[in-house]
Amino acid sequence: MIASPPPPARLMTSDERRRWLISLWRYSVPGLISVAMVVLMLAPLPLPLPAMPNLALMAVLAWAMLQPGLMPLWLAFGVGLVADLLFGQPMGVNATLFAVATASLRLFDAMLLERSHVLDWLAVALLLLACSLATGPLMALAGQPVPVLPLLWQVLTSMIIWPLLLRLCVAVQRWLSRTAPRWSYG
Secondary structure: OOOOOOOOHHHOOHHHHHHHHHHHHHHHHHHHHHHHHHHHOOOOOOOOOOOOOOHHHHHHHHHHHHOHHHOOHHHHHHHHHHHHHHHOOOOOHHHHHHHHHHHHHHHHHHHOOOOOHHHHHHHHHHHHHHHHHHHHHHHHHOOOOOOHHHHHHHHHHHHHHHHHHHHHHHHHHHHHHHOOOOOOOO
16 A cells, blocks of 8 residues: 555645645556656667567556556556557557456456465466467557567566566555655544
């Protein structure tokens, strides 16, 4: 949880209301980090093969796993739309894939009784592979076919980078919860 719930507005002093309103920015952090990962994916890599991991989708999945309430399906769809705009892809390809992957991860979490890092990694790896395999037909449907091999390289690098990106998101979440205002009422 990023912040504890505040007391009802009528029980707050004006200073507490101001502090609560200022603290609302923390709820936009998952979306902003996901959009920042989209922008980071535009950075050139000095490699002879296309090996940029799908940082944007992984950030959306990490926040959907850590803070499901802060990464709703509509926000995942919006991050996907930003990715479509910046990557020059047909509108809706990434948006659809990001929203479906987020919904699938939530379904997977609901079916699971116990979670572990290995199981989470496997679930994310399967979702990344499914999204990459679905990108080809969706792009072909839009009239811009994509070869499968670069997408598989992207899945491989994404699976390698996943623990680092998840650790980054966990560190941001812990920092936000440490700096959140504490409410004493009752």
